[in-house]
Amino acid sequence: MNGALIRGALAFVLTTQEDIEVVAEVERAEDIAPALRAQRPDVAVADVKLFGAGMLSGRTVATEPPPVLVLVDPRRPRVLGDALRAQCQRLGFLGSDAAPERLVDAVRRLASGGSVVDADLVVAALSRDNPLTPREVEVLEIAAEGWPVMEIASKLSLSPGTVRNHLCRIAGKTGARTRIEAVRIAREEGWI
Structure with missing residues (x-):
């Protein structure tokens, strides 16, 4: 989904509240x-993908960074680890699919010094097993090397249609839109 559209929707939801003012929207880390x-x-709201280079640490902000509400894709809860390793002192975690009321409540709680942790995300991050079958792992490992469908089929003695079906199921299980994204997600999760 378009990042500008999501940012705009979040800003709109927050600006409808009398006690919340959106002071900036940024596109890049x-x-x-x-x-x-x-x-x-008073509070920053950021997608978990913006973490990694210490973008919200005191070193880069030069003042005490504000509490940060980190939005995490519930289909990829293991990326929570990157956010947890960030050097910002006060982080809150909420699924990016949370209802608008939960987002508003989370911003208010962080602003008042409270904490926000989406328990479902934590449980999913700690317990998510590899959803891929052994054959899907094989297909994805070969696809990760850049081989086209015909070559993958030949290497695994499968029909091209079967390989396409495996790739389609892999995309669904990983939440990826492309084969490259599926490979990246599977590597991040430790599935391949």
Whole structure:
């Protein structure tokens, strides 16, 4: 889904509240620290994908960073680890599919010094097993090397249609839109 559309929808939901003002929206991770320095918000809301380079740490913000509500795709809860390793002191975690009321409540709780942890995300992050069958793992490992469907089929003595079916099921199980994304997700999760 389009990042600008999601950001706009989040901003709209938050601005409908009398006690919440959206002071900035940024598209790229490298724009976060300058926006935090310039706007000094009470709470920042960020997609978990923006973590990794310490973008919300005190080192890059040059002041005490605000609490951060981290939105996590519930289909990929293991990426919580990246956010947990970030050096921001106060993090809250909420599924990116949460109802608007939960988002508003989470922002208010963080602003008042409370904590926010979506228990379902934590449980999923700790217990998610590999959803791929052994054959799907084989198909994806070969696909990860860049081989086209015909070559994958030949290497595994399968028909091209069967390989396409496996790739389709893999995409569904990983929540990926492309084969490359499925490979990336499976590697991040430790499935291949």
